[in-house]
Amino acid sequence: MRDLESRVSDEHHQALKLWLRLLSCTTRVEGVIRNRLRAQFETSLARFDLLAQLEREPQGLRMSELSQRLMVTGANVTGLTDQLEAEGLVRRAAHPGDRRAFAVRLTSRGRRQFRRMATVHEEWVIELFSALGAKQKDSMYALLGDLKQHVTAVDGRAPSRRKANRAKEHAA
Amino acid sequence: MRDLESRVSDEHHQALKLWLRLLSCTTRVEGVIRNRLRAQFETSLARFDLLAQLEREPQGLRMSELSQRLMVTGANVTGLTDQLEAEGLVRRAAHPGDRRAFAVRLTSRGRRQFRRMATVHEEWVIELFSALGAKQKDSMYALLGDLKQHVTAVDGRAPSRRKANRAKEHAA
DNA sequence: TATTGTTATACTCTATAACTATA
DNA sequence: TATAGTTATAGAGTATAACAATA
Numbered sequence: 325m326r327d328l329e330s331r332v333s334d335e336h337h338q339a340l341k342l343w344l345r346l347l348s349c350t351t352r353v354e355g356v357i358r359n360r361l362r363a364q365f366e367t368s369l370a371r372f373d374l375l376a377q378l379e380r381e382p383q384g385l386r387m388s389e390l391s392q393r394l395m396v397t398g399a400n401v402t403g404l405t406d407q408l409e410a411e412g413l414v415r416r417a418a419h420p421g422d423r424r425a426f427a428v429r430l431t432s433r434g435r436r437q438f439r440r441m442a443t444v445h446e447e448w449v450i451e452l453f454s455a456l457g458a459k460q461k462d463s464m465y466a467l468l469g470d471l472k473q474h475v476t477a478v479d480g481r482a483p484s485r486r487k488a489n490r491a492k493e494h495a496a
Numbered sequence: 497m498r499d500l501e502s503r504v505s506d507e508h509h510q511a512l513k514l515w516l517r518l519l520s521c522t523t524r525v526e527g528v529i530r531n532r533l534r535a536q537f538e539t540s541l542a543r544f545d546l547l548a549q550l551e552r553e554p555q556g557l558r559m560s561e562l563s564q565r566l567m568v569t570g571a572n573v574t575g576l577t578d579q580l581e582a583e584g585l586v587r588r589a590a591h592p593g594d595r596r597a598f599a600v601r602l603t604s605r606g607r608r609q610f611r612r613m614a615t616v617h618e619e620w621v622i623e624l625f626s627a628l629g630a631k632q633k634d635s636m637y638a639l640l641g642d643l644k645q646h647v648t649a650v651d652g653r654a655p656s657r658r659k660a661n662r663a664k665e666h667a668a
Numbered sequence: 669t670a671t672t673g674t675t676a677t678a679c680t681c682t683a684t685a686a687c688t689a690t691a
Numbered sequence: 692t693a694t695a696g697t698t699a700t701a702g703a704g705t706a707t708a709a710c711a712a713t714a
Contacts, residue, residue: 339625340618342633343525345640350522352647353515370681387696397683402697404681424690424695446512453511455646460639461514467628467636468517474627475524542704559673569706574674576704596672596713 353452360448365441370394372445374404375413375430375438384417384427413437525624532620537613542566544617546576547585547602547610556589556599585609 354369361367377393378385387405391398405428408414413434419425430438453461526541533539549565550557557565563573577600580586585606591597602610625633 338630338633338637339622342625342628342637342640343621345637345644346518346522347526349640349644349647350518352644352651354519356647356651368680388694391696396681398696399684399698400682419695422691422695426696449515450511452647452650453514453643455642456514456639458510460642461510464636464639465510465514465517467632467639468514468521470627470632471625472517472521472524475521475528475624478624479524479528540703560671563673568704570673571675571707572705591672594672594714598673 356452357448370404371408372441375434378428378430379438384429386425387428390428528624529620542576543580544613546580547606550600550602551610556601558597559600562600
């Protein structure tokens with residue numbers, strides 16, 4: 325009885341501890357990257373993610389496609405695109421075949437700028453994760469895969485509607 | 497030559513992939529918890545974290561101590577405390593020995609409410625992490641420990657000043 | 669002077685809802 | 692009607708800076 329209870333209690337504690345550490349790690353890494361993006365490129369993660377989507381689609385993306393990929397509402401995409409267009413990194417081109425839509429594309433300046441940022445960004449990530457060896461990275465990647473799959477399923481069947489969260493799947 | 501390059505390239509890709517999956521997992525879990533806290537208790541993570549700090553300190557905490565522990569500025573603590581005090585969960589008591597300061601404490605209603613939330617919160621976390629067995633949780637916890645230590649060191653010596661990020665170390 | 673806390677203001681990222689132009 | 696995108700507004704969470712009261 326006592327053993328069972330304490331085992332359960334330990335597992336509870338274990339899940340909570342793991343979650344808090346996971347959150348703490350992610351927050352720290354994200355903070356470093358956010359700060360460096362701002363300090364060195366005067367940009368934000370949301371803008372970086374939008375550029376990353378466009379970099380993979382030379383023919384351009386509609387606003388609605390960006391909205392889906394970034395998992396944010398259309399209004400937000402409008403705002404981010406406005407900023408990036410004002411900076412000359414992005415252009416709303418006419419969409420062939422649908423006069424309601426745009427084909428949002430990187431400008432050549434935007435492409436150069438994104439590539440510069442992506443290179444440095446990758447170096448930061450490598451540096452930040454250099455505490456782990458290749459096998460450890462593989463191991464964590466696999467564990468997170470299991471977690472992600474389960475959490476996605478839980479979120480999908482949850483009573484509360486799924487909320488939009490950033491995708492950040494850019495360079496994946 | 498080719499081998500070396502491709503190995504490096506793979507490791508680069510590996511770190512980036514790992515980071516994106518880590519971010520994706522954390523964002524999803526955090527989203528679920530945030531939505532449920534809002535749907536079931538009409539509260540936020542920041543308020544929950546503040547209550548968690550107070551729950552561990554029956555004698556109360558100064559605003560400045562809350563600011564340090566939550567790693568946010570004093571102005572934010574003022575705002576959160578205002579909200580929680582308006583909800584009757586928290587009280588600014590006179591601080592014995594320093595008339596500039598308060599001893600912020602849970603009210604008995606706040607304590608009951610926090611315990612209710614903390615119980616359910618823990619159940620959510622256990623559910624969300626149930627895809628991993630005890631050994632897997634231990635393994636991930638250890639890996640994240642290495643990562644955290646390294647990232648903290650990197651952040652500390654980074655050129656850009658460390659920015660405030662939520663602590664969320666409450667029930668740890 | 670230095671510290672504690674508040675107020676005022678602003679920025680980023682996000683959301684919803686009402687609207688326009690086109691399909 | 693339905694869809695693509697914009698505008699207007701709001702809210703959470705965060706920051707900085709100027710200020711009052713006290714140490």
